[in-house]
Amino acid sequence: MEWDGITGALPVRVKQGEVFAVLAESGEAADRMAEALTEKNAGKNARFFGRVCSSSRDALKQGVAVVPRAGCLADDFSVLEQLRLIPGVPWTKKKARAYTEAVAEAYGFSVPLSERAGSLPGGERFRAELLRVLLLDVKAAVFSSPEAWLTPFEMEETGAMLKKMAREGKSVLLITASPAVADLAHGYADLRGREKENASLSPVIRELAPGSVVLEARDLTAAGKGGDLRSVSLEARTGEITAVLGSAGSGLETLAGALTGVTPLIRGRLRLNGRELKNAGVGERMRAGLRCAPGPALNFGIPRGGRAVYGMTLRRMRDKAFQESGFVKWSAARRFGEEAMQRGRAKPAGGAFAPAETLSAYEKQCCCLARELDGNPEVLTALRPTEGMKPGEARDIWNRLLSFRDSRRAVLVLTRDVREALAVAGRILVLCRGEITGSFDPALTTEKELSLFMAGTLRQDREEPFDEE
Amino acid sequence: MRNKGAAEALKKCLKGFLCLLFGLLCAFLALFFLAWANARNGEAALRSALDEGVKPLLLGGGADALSFLKAALPLTLLSLSVALAWQGGLYQLGAVGQYALGMAAALALNGRGLPWYAGLLAALAMGALAGAASGWMKARFCVHEALSSALLCFLSLYAARALCQAAPIPETVREYPAAAFVAGGALTALCFVCLYAAVWGRAVRLMGDCRALAAYAGEDTGRLTALLMSFSGLLAGGAGGIAVLLGAAEEPSLALLFSGPGIQSLTAAALGGGYPGGALVFGPVTAWLARGAKAMDSALFPGEIGEAALTVGLYLAAFFAFPRRKGGEKA
Numbered sequence: 001m002e003w004d005g006i007t008g009a010l011p012v013r014v015k016q017g018e019v020f021a022v023l024a025e026s027g028e029a030a031d032r033m034a035e036a037l038t039e040k041n042a043g044k045n046a047r048f049f050g051r052v053c054s055s056s057r058d059a060l061k062q063g064v065a066v067v068p069r070a071g072c073l074a075d076d077f078s079v080l081e082q083l084r085l086i087p088g089v090p091w092t093k094k095k096a097r098a099y100t101e102a103v104a105e106a107y108g109f110s111v112p113l114s115e116r117a118g119s120l121p122g123g124e125r126f127r128a129e130l131l132r133v134l135l136l137d138v139k140a141a142v143f144s145s146p147e148a149w150l151t152p153f154e155m156e157e158t159g160a161m162l163k164k165m166a167r168e169g170k171s172v173l174l175i176t177a178s179p180a181v182a183d184l185a186h187g188y189a190d191l192r193g194r195e196k197e198n199a200s201l202s203p204v205i206r207e208l209a210p211g212s213v214v215l216e217a218r219d220l221t222a223a224g225k226g227g228d229l230r231s232v233s234l235e236a237r238t239g240e241i242t243a244v245l246g247s248a249g250s251g252l253e254t255l256a257g258a259l260t261g262v263t264p265l266i267r268g269r270l271r272l273n274g275r276e277l278k279n280a281g282v283g284e285r286m287r288a289g290l291r292c293a294p295g296p297a298l299n300f301g302i303p304r305g306g307r308a309v310y311g312m313t314l315r316r317m318r319d320k321a322f323q324e325s326g327f328v329k330w331s332a333a334r335r336f337g338e339e340a341m342q343r344g345r346a347k348p349a350g351g352a353f354a355p356a357e358t359l360s361a362y363e364k365q366c367c368c369l370a371r372e373l374d375g376n377p378e379v380l381t382a383l384r385p386t387e388g389m390k391p392g393e394a395r396d397i398w399n400r401l402l403s404f405r406d407s408r409r410a411v412l413v414l415t416r417d418v419r420e421a422l423a424v425a426g427r428i429l430v431l432c433r434g435e436i437t438g439s440f441d442p443a444l445t446t447e448k449e450l451s452l453f454m455a456g457t458l459r460q461d462r463e464e465p466f467d468e469e
Numbered sequence: 470m471r472n473k474g475a476a477e478a479l480k481k482c483l484k485g486f487l488c489l490l491f492g493l494l495c496a497f498l499a500l501f502f503l504a505w506a507n508a509r510n511g512e513a514a515l516r517s518a519l520d521e522g523v524k525p526l527l528l529g530g531g532a533d534a535l536s537f538l539k540a541a542l543p544l545t546l547l548s549l550s551v552a553l554a555w556q557g558g559l560y561q562l563g564a565v566g567q568y569a570l571g572m573a574a575a576l577a578l579n580g581r582g583l584p585w586y587a588g589l590l591a592a593l594a595m596g597a598l599a600g601a602a603s604g605w606m607k608a609r610f611c612v613h614e615a616l617s618s619a620l621l622c623f624l625s626l627y628a629a630r631a632l633c634q635a636a637p638i639p640e641t642v643r644e645y646p647a648a649a650f651v652a653g654g655a656l657t658a659l660c661f662v663c664l665y666a667a668v669w670g671r672a673v674r675l676m677g678d679c680r681a682l683a684a685y686a687g688e689d690t691g692r693l694t695a696l697l698m699s700f701s702g703l704l705a706g707g708a709g710g711i712a713v714l715l716g717a718a719e720e721p722s723l724a725l726l727f728s729g730p731g732i733q734s735l736t737a738a739a740l741g742g743g744y745p746g747g748a749l750v751f752g753p754v755t756a757w758l759a760r761g762a763k764a765m766d767s768a769l770f771p772g773e774i775g776e777a778a779l780t781v782g783l784y785l786a787a788f789f790a791f792p793r794r795k796g797g798e799k800a
Contacts, residue, residue: 262681281687282684282685300679300681304678304679305678314675314685315685326669327666327667328668328671
């Protein structure tokens with residue numbers, strides 16, 4: 001595979017039987033590169049086996065499978081149902097199951113074939129995508145941002161599987177923002193430029209003793225697309241950042257929805273400063289001081305169709321200050337938006353009136369945080385706050401969260417990134433398949449241990465002694 | 470996308486014109502082959518297709534401005550109701566049923582000693598009720614509004630026919646054209662004001678952009694859905710009432726659904742890119758072509774050619790008007 005132009009001065013050549021990685025500045029940049037590979041106009045500089053491909057379908061005809069960050073399997077169908085549709089896989093369920101299991105076993109992994117693809121935790125979902133690529137019997141595979149699915153522990157296993165594919169003559173290209181994923185490859189092209197110097201992920205915690213419990217959640221049970229919650233209990237204390245760590249499908253997004261009020265609770269109790277909020281709506285929780293800042297990867301922090309400045313009043317549309325007799329007071333909304341962006345240090349490159357679609361992930365998150373932190377709430381829930389950002393930008397976001405914590409407020413960071421949790425939290429809870437399976441002091445745990453808990457291999461109620469070896 | 474600025478709306482309208490052009494090209498080819506079947510040679514067939522087919526089609530039947538406006542206004546309101554629902558991410562497939570119900574209600578009260586607005590109010594109410602039923606089913610039971618509105622469309626047509634049989638259409642329908650135009654203008658203005666100046670409209674457009682976003686903003690998406698479908702139904706029913714005020718007296722039938730306002734309203738909304746502004750442009754354009762189709766020489770060419778041209782345009786425009794975003798999220 002040859003790839004010029006898109007990656008600047010650095011041409012990328014992927015040989016047969018090689019695992020190669022392209023290390024991008026940020027997750028956002030990695031996603032753009034992966035899309036550009038098979039886009040009609042931008043993809044003219046990428047050639048698969050000497051041919052330019054104008055779509056993923058076209059690439060598949062050439063024997064190249066492109067797996068984007070979101071994956072290729074549909075969430076609402078079981079893995080087996082979808083794999084049966086691949087040419088070459090037997091149609092009858094029994095034979096298809098035997099065939100797919102045999103293929104997976106040959107590579108040393110297994111996938112729960114009967115489960116819905118959307119309910120699989122991150123590592124299993126990635127293995128399901130990998131199984132799909134193996135069944136397609138392609139000559140080359142491109143994986144975009146595999147770190148979105150894999151814990152650091154799972155990356156090692158995955159690296160072994162990819163190298164086995166390479167030994168069989170297949171080529172693998174990994175487009176990633178994670179140096180750990182790039183290390184799995186035989187070689188990589190580092191496109192991070194000056195951001196390399198800021199790539200250190202050393203902890204930025206400033207010592208502060210946590211105070212009293214401000215948010216108490218008991219036995220939260222809810223259903224959601226991001227994974228169901230099963231009796232999740234947690235607390236947020238003033239002056240502390242609590243990280244809830246979970247992989248894709250673990251229920252992070254559902255937990256955020258349950259705390260915000262977007263996802264209705266089936267069962268459970270939620271108290272903020274002693275006040276019961278279980279049946280309170282989104283607006284009431286917001287006014288009580290329980291705020292949520294969705295990360296840029298989720299695409300609903302700032303409305304896409306409008307201007308950044310008007311996004312600042314997104315959650316206050318019905319306040320008396322911004323409406324009169326049911327009509328929007330656009331001038332008041334604009335003034336408030338400009339002031340809030342100033343106070344929150346949200347300065348998009350295109351200005352306050354930049355279309356929301358032109359904002360980068362970092363700019364969107366700055367605007368979102370400026371909005372949610374305005375009025376000094378009691379608790380801030382930050383959902384996947386730095387996904388897709390460059391290291392320097394992520395560090396700035398962490399500093400903002402720490403500043404908020406330092407004003408004796410509570411922060412809940414719901415994240416898939418183990419390093420982020422270790423870098424910024426005072427306490428880490430691991431969420432796996434909708435349950436809290438462990439609680440950790442960041443100073444006393446390791447990435448590997450947390451990865452095992454995220455993958456469901458270990459639980460604190462039935463834990464075997466953890467041995468780093 | 471539904472909620473971008475004027476530039477995007479203009480781009481969508483241009484795409485709509487291209488789709489329509491393609492539809493007209495297909496219509497021309499159909500006219501040519503039909504003419505060739507009866508003509509001596511290709512040249513005669515071409516001349517016949519142009520003079521007897523394309524010319525009246527494009528000239529809108531050569532009708533006077535007033536009669537064109539009388540045809541265009543109800544259709545424009547009907548396509549506006551479809552476009553309004555689309556701004557909130559909803560498929561309003563029951564518009565023509567609500568139109569028929571509104572028309573039947575207006576006819577039932579026309580010329581029976583009641584003021585002119587009685588029929589219009591009844592039409593608005595019937596249309597709003599029918600729309601609200603579909604919206605309520607979506608909000609309460611998550612029944613997709615495309616299914617419920619399509620089903621209710623048939624039920625509304627049946628109810629409208631039953632109403633017309635219970636209260637037969639008067640022999641002379643009393644016309645109030647001036648009132649009709651004022652009412653039509655008022656309804657159109659109300660639609661735009663609600664959508665672009667009101668808090669409710671802002672919430673609706675948020676919901677159309679992303680339902681999760683609207684929920685995150687604290688909006689009750691169920692209530693918004695029910696209100697939006699109700700308002701959309703009100704516009705569609707109002708279109709029927711205004712048609713009666715303009716002198717239309719037509720017993721509702723399935724023909725309304727499969728030709729006439731049924732397909733034409735969806736065509737105009739889709740050609741307009743799903744924007745209310747686009748519906749205002751393409752409603753009259755569609756009405757113009759529909760009248761032109763009726764004016765073709767029926768001995769040589771069936772009037773359905775014009776409908777077919779609009780339908781081709783509709784299907785093409787639907788690909789532009791209702792796109793998916795990258796990343797798989799539905800627009």
